[in-house]
Amino acid sequence: MKNEEVARLLREMGDLLELQGENGFKVVAYRRAARSVESMKTDLEEVSRQGGLESIPGVGKAIAAKIDEYLKTGKIESRERLFRETPPGMAEMLSISGLGPKTVSMLHQKLGVSTIAELEAAAREHRVRRLPRMGPTSEKNILRGIERWKKRSERIPLGVALPIAEEILGRLQKVTGIENLSLAGSLRRGMETVGDIDILATSSSPEAAIRAFVELPRVEEVLMKGATKASVIVDETVQVDLRIVDHRSFGTVIQYFTGSKEHNVKLRSLALSKGYSLSEYSLTRVADGEELFFGREEDLYRHLGMEWIPPEIREDRGEVEAALSGRLPRLVEVSDIRGDLHVHTDWSDGLHTMEEMVSTAQGFGYEYMAFCDHSHGLAIANGLAAERLFEKMELIAGLNDQVEGFSILVGTEVEIRADGRLDYPNEVLEGCDVVVASVHSSYHQREREMTNRIISAMESEHVDIIGHPTGRKIGEREAYEVDLERVLEAAARTGTAMEINAHPSRLDLNDRWSRRAKELGVKLAINTDAHSTCGLSAMEYGVKTARRGWLEKGDVLNAFGLRELLSHLGRG
The missing domain is CATH 1.10.150.110 (DNA polymerase beta, N-terminal domain-like)
Known part of the structure; x- marks a missing residue:
């Protein structure tokens, strides 16, 4: 369009x-x-x-x-x-x-x-x-x-944009006459960063809806205000656009404005091959000019002979072909997650106690949680010497006796040293239920050194998961040089899982490499790396990244029930 x-x-x-x-x-x-x-x-x-x-x-x-x-x-x-x-x-x-x-x-x-x-x-x-x-x-x-x-001019991290969008949606839902409120654009597709926030809706009173939008308490500046569209600035720099569209065309409009451009080009080409011209407002039969309107996206996709495609995978990476042949994956959902396998407490650099973290996790409906405080080599994070880890193990055993319907797993985030050795000896690691091995130092090693360093850690029979595998922080720190193809091949060989770190500044592995891991048969663990009770809510960002990587429930380690998880880890 x-x-x-x-x-x-x-x-x-x-x-x-x-x-x-x-x-x-x-x-x-x-x-x-x-x-x-x-x-x-x-x-x-x-x-x-x-x-x-x-x-x-x-x-x-x-x-x-x-x-x-x-x-x-x-x-x-x-x-x-x-x-x-x-x-x-x-x-x-x-x-x-x-x-x-x-x-x-x-x-x-x-x-x-x-x-x-x-x-x-x-x-x-x-x-x-x-x-x-x-x-x-x-x-x-x-x-x-x-x-x-x-x-x-800088793109907005998903973890900043989504809470803002959800608050605005919540306020607009209370406005009389506004219906079909939905995010659109890159935010709806769950991209790790977005340019701005796009919202679509229908309304019997468009001008009243626009007026309610520009008068929201969070709005600091109105860039444009029309009869059916408005753009505002919130939080100093974040642009939010609202479009009010016809109810009968909502399905085609939301599809178009969700994108991506590449996906839309593929869909238009498909429509033409079937004798239709697809615009944001309708599907027009070329032969006689008859316009078909769709109030729901699902009906538009169905009319084109395919399954509805989840927004996260609309990137022209094979999703249209999969939808036409009925081979779309059943993408993992937040409700599939049974626990968190990488969480920190006040034993190292976390803010809250184990009891407080457990209570919050139970509120999410989780069955288990692994406390993976840092190992002693990361002194800046108050890493645990072996003696403190053993002390913590005893405390966890006592907590497990007190907590019903929930299992606390003994874990560690063990440092992978510059030479590839682990921060704890085998006799310490073998006492853990979950071992996450991560790089937190010597980021400037050459690609071959870093790759061999991580693969060396995976060769240990005790390492279950490689944490935040590229070390990047979005907008803050580039990924270190590493041959991820070699790392993933080694993970497939050793049975080591890769982490999708759900912290919105990491989202590491990203969507493309997560999909490659799936192709190689490597399991992934979507972990929050939470250092506080609030941090546990970041799981949704990791799940969005997993969905963009075409991951299904069976690809995700912490979507397993406890018994299946422990069996997979060799602790059953």
């Missing part, structure tokens, strides 16, 4: 023309055409095929020709020329909240400002406040807008 793309391009052209001091009527014409295209409920490409572009309100012959050019070639030459003629930094300055073409043009003419960096310097040197209709407040707002722009 090109409607929004074309509307954005037309709006851009209007802004660039205004920057260059073009005739005001021409500027207004482009913006009016952009609004009309954006509000259309029919596919612009279909309108073009029928020769109806000039029938769109505000779209005359010249603009229609430019739209047709874009639909046929993917670009508008006059737009490209406008960009070439405009200093690049000035066009970028339009992305600063509160700065329109007139203000940017004035700043350029009066202060010689042509880039965001130059604008920031001018504001910090208090040169902006000396301009007409500007002042200290304007200067402050510009600096705040620049800071937001800098942060907004």
Whole structure:
């Protein structure tokens, strides 16, 4: 669906023309055409095929020709020329909240400002406040807008975006007349980072729904407010978009805005092969132009001859072919998880006691939990010497006698030293129910050294799981150099499980490598690595990553019941 793309391009052209001091009527014409295209409920490409572009309100012959050019070639030459003629930094300055073409043009003419960096310097040197209709407040707002722009250019971690989205959804659910509330975009697909938060809904009173949205307590700035769409900023930098759509088209609209682009291209191609043209609003029979509307995604997929495809795997990685042949996996769900096999307590660097962690885990309906405090080599994390670990084992035995319907497993997160040796000798490890082996130091080893280091740890008969296998922290630390293909092949050979660390800053292994592990027959454990009772709730992020990796219940170690788990670990 090109409607929004074309509307954005037309709006851009209007802004660039205004920057260059073009005739005001021409500027207004482009913006009016952009609004009309954006509000259309029919596919612009279909309108073009029928020769109806000039029938769109505000779209005359010249603009229609430019739209047709874009639909046929993917670009508008006059737009490209406008960009070439405009200093690049000035066009970028339009992305600063509160700065329109007139203000940017004035700043350029009066202060010689042509880039965001130059604008920031001018504001910090208090040169902006000396301009007409500007002042200290304007200067402050510009600096705040620049800071937001800098942060907004970074993608938002799943663990930040999802709680914000869920709170907003919860508030909107209480608004009379709003129905079919749903996340869309990369957040619905469970990607580890997202650009912004997209929400779709239907409503019998769209304008009231939009008004309720922009007036939510968390909203700090309203970027755009229309009859059926609004964009706001929350938490300083997070953009949230709400679209109100027709109930009868909700199925096709949510499918389109969920993506991914690659999945949508594949679906459109499939539809064409079956004699249909698929847009965000309907499925149109090419032969006679009859439009079919779907209020539910499931009905759209079914009409195309396939199973409904879970959002997490819509990446054009074989899911369409699997859905057509009835071979989609039954993806693991949070309700399948029976316990957590990597949890820390106040014995090392955790915040809460074992009793407090157990109580919280029971609230999740878990059957078991493995306390895997750090080994003594990680002194910075108050790692346990062997004597303390033995003391802890005795305490766990006593707790197990007191707790009904729940099993506490003796575990450790043992450090894999730089030479591949483990931090505890075999006689200590053999007393544990669960051994998670992890790398926390010497991250800068070469790929061969790091790979051999991890494989050496897996050769130990006592190591059950490799924790956070690449060591990455999203947005903070890159993965260390490691040949994961070799590691996974060794895991398949030794029967070692790989961890999907559910902490939202890790999500390690990622989706692609988790799927590769599954292909090789390697089991995975979705663990929270929780250091507090609150940390246990991170399980949902790990499950989303597992689902993106096509994992099923049988692929996940901690989806096993206790008896099956212990048998698999050789402790049964």
